[in-house]
Amino acid sequence: MALFIYKYNEDNSEFIEISKNGAGTSPIQTTHNGTDGQVVEEKLYLKNDDQSLFFTNVELSATPPKMVRVGDINYPEAFINYKIIIQDEQPTESEWLAVESGNKVNFETIGTNQAADLSYKPFWIQVGIAPGTRVQTIDGVSLYLSAEANTIGG
């Protein structure tokens, strides 16, 4: 798999590779005010690191799908709101409202049969926590990426 997700570190102007499959070494990390509830938006990038491949049917989704319940019996209303939008500029409030939590986005193709596309493809995620969510760290969620890898010139 030559497709990776990166976050951009403004402190040192470097792209940091997001860890995968539960390794937890460099996750996409958001911090929320549990008392009042808080929405956090973060810009990320999808990138092909293999010059010999191009990808089709590239899809990205928030898992588990839909509203993810994180509360216990004391906080039954606590849910994560979890959305993805593919674009460079930060989405507006109305653009986020038009998207359902747990949505799936489609990058379609990255590269062609003639050449690989090794550029960073920007997208945004929005993670929202409801007011009254207890203090905790939630790591049972992930961004699920699926694609078909094709050899260039094949």
Added chain:
Amino acid sequence: MISEYFDVKIRVIFPRITKPLPEKDNAQINAVGNFNYEPPKTVASTSDVIADNDIFIPKTNKEKVENLKNTLSDLENKFEKILKYINKKCKHIVLEYDPNLTKNEALAAAEAELFGYASGAITYDMYEQTVRFQEKIDRYISHLSIENNGRLESVA
């Protein structure tokens, strides 16, 4: 068909109300290491000289131990007084940091370990608690070490 699950970590915190460090305090902290210290100019008075002659000089080993114990106790009391004074002066100092930044990950993890969550703000009270906690741990380890003839294998 290929598929991958990229890790996501969502942290929920109860933020504390903090205020940024004032410019004056910031400048003082940044100036540490560059300060000029000039010892107070004192002149020994006659009464000081007389007092020096009155200093108790222990003769027996028992007296030496007693004297050492008293001196240590005095030092501890003075240290406590100095610490209280520093605490009073530093109460308003708050170190604010962004727990989302990778460079602060270790600090956020340490704060969460000690205080239950990473608030992004470390007050002087929190710092003091940590110092006191460390002192207790040191004393406990020393105690165990003495009980085990200097070995710490049984300390888990």
